[in-house]
Amino acid sequence: MTRPEQVSGPAQARRERLNALREAALHRPVLARHLSDGFNGRWSRRQWVQASLFATIGMLVLAIVPGFETPLLQKPAMHATRHSMALTLPPLPIARLKGASGDSWQLVRVSRGQTLGSLFEQLDIPASTMHAILDHPGAKASLTRLKPGTELAFDLPVDGQLRTFRYDRDDSHRIELSLNGDQVTEKVIVRPTDTRTVVISGEVGSSLFRSARKLGLTGSNINTLTDDIFKYDIDFNEDVGSRDRFSVVVEQTWREGELIKTGPVLAATFTTGGKLHTGFRFERNGKAEYFTGDGRPLKKSFIRMPIPYARLTSSFGTRRHPVLGRVRMHKGVDYGASTGTPIMAAGDARVASVGWQGGYGRAVVLDHGRGYTTLYGHMSRFGKIRQGQRIPQGTVIGYVGSTGLATGPHLHYEFRVNGVHRNPLSITMPPPEPLSGVALAQFRAQTSVALARIQEVENIIYADAGPIPAKLEAKKASGKPRRQKA
Structure with missing residues (x-):
């Protein structure tokens, strides 16, 4: 019997090759062998990364597979049967069927510096059409001096030819001019307005102008307070504090729920430093002036300096x-x-x-x-x-x-x-002539109503300040700004 160590030739070579392959297989970098190589009870960073990767993949598989599975288990939805019914709609107006005015209005608000000619050019309306409108009686006076914010309306159909032009002649009348060839037809639309006398009352706060504007006074109203009524008695740069208060009586014009105009100041009071100043508007000899409560003009007869800040x-x-x-x-x-x-x-x-x-x-x-x-x-x-x-x-x-x-x-x-x-710097200037006679009686009748309304409003607004005496001169300044309708 042949002994193993005696085998030689090709068999010996085959055995050595198998031993070499076995040794190579034993040293191949298998994952389990790699994870266990050199393990000393603590995972390395690389081992943690690999474990986290496999865990993430597993969680994604568990989340995605049920999502694919659910539609397969559901039954197809049954569609509900639909029924149609024929409903009778109201007929279109004849004017609409014929393409009459009213279906293509374009509203334009005039910007600062714009003219009627520039607006017509912007809308590609011929200048001849504009001249035909201006030649209509009364149109030129209203359209040649357009104020910023004025609203104009143009009825422009698809063909681009102006059919109707609309503008406001005044606060309560709107004019529609329909164009048919060379013929211009006018239609006057009455727009009712409501005029209310209101008392606007508030505190100066951080800025008199800002507070008064917020309450509804116009810039012109505020200039009247500072430049016409109280400029001789109040230094608005030095004397006025944030807790000082004012009350102003004005007329407001409303149209269709919108405030369209605020009139001039009819009466005003200003309390600063505990002292009350009053001013009331009254026409003397056809000219509007402002007077104190006893009928003396607030405007002084002369200005000492004919040049401001000289x-x-x-x-x-x-x-x-x-x-x-x-x-x-x-x-x-x-x-x-x-x-x-x-x-x-x-x-x-x-x-x-x-x-x-x-x-x-x-x-x-x-x-x-x-x-x-x-x-x-x-x-x-x-x-x-x-x-x-x-x-x-x-x-x-x-x-x-x-x-x-x-x-x-x-x-x-x-x-x-x-x-x-x-010497104009030292002479006692002559006092202005006060009201007298019939004019004084009319003034007192007019101002008593305004005084009563101001007192009524301020009794409500400044109730926390305590009881207010019957005479307005004794009022104290406090409270929050409010506006009351007179």
Whole structure:
């Protein structure tokens, strides 16, 4: 019998090859062998990553497989039987069937700087159509001076030819102009309006303008409070605090639930520093003015400085003339300002003269009545005034210059009483004429109603401040802004 160690030749070579393959298989990097190689009771980072990967794959398989399985188990849905019914619809209007106006309106709001011509050009409407509209009686007066925000309506069908044009003639009348060839037909639509007298009351807060606007007052109303009624008694830059309050009576016009206009201030009160100031609107000799509760005008007869924010460069009295070099009486005061600064009339007056007056250069003399006159000299040019014209206080009568005997641009201002020169900085200005007689009686009847409404509203708004005396002068400032209908 042959012994194994004696095998030689091809058999020996085959045995060695099998042993080599067995050794290679034993050293192959199997996953289980790899995970267990060198395991010392703690997993390495690579082992944690591999385990997490396999766990994630397993969870995804468990989540996805039931989703594919559910539709296979469900039965197909049964579709419900549908029935149709024929319903009779209301017939279209004949005007709509014929393509009449009303089915293609385009509303346009006028922007700042826009004109009627630019709007027609923007909508590709021929200029001849616009001229046909303007030639219609009454249209030109309403359409040639369009204010920003004005609403216009154009009935433009698919063919692009304007059929009807619509605009508001006033607050309560709307005009529709229908175009048929060269013929223009007018239709007037009455739009009822409702005018209400309301009392708007509130606190100044961080800004008088912001608070008043939020309550519904217009910019013009606020300017009336600060520039016409209370400017002589209240310094709105220094005297007014956040807890000070105001009440204003105005008329508001409403149309179809929309506020379209707020009228002028009829009455106003302003409480600052515990002191009450009042102002009431009343027409005297056809001119609207504001008066105190006892009928005295709030507007002073004269403005001491005809130039706002000017600097005093020469006082009233004896001085050496800067041009002539001689000591002589300076019969007025000088205000230095840059050339072109507007000069205002110190009070209501009649223009006595406009022209060149020797050393005064270009000068204006105003006659204020009751023996009071004022002179304004060294102007660079005059305002739009003429001799004999009556002008109100604050009218621009000219502009600062250096004409005549002057070393630089300034205003020479003189104040005369019965021809005698007086110092405009120290003289006691004459008080304005109060109301009297029938005018005073009418004023009291008119203002008593406004006072009662303001007091009624403020008793509601400022109830937390305690009882308010019958006289408004004793009211204290507190409470929250509110608006009440009068």
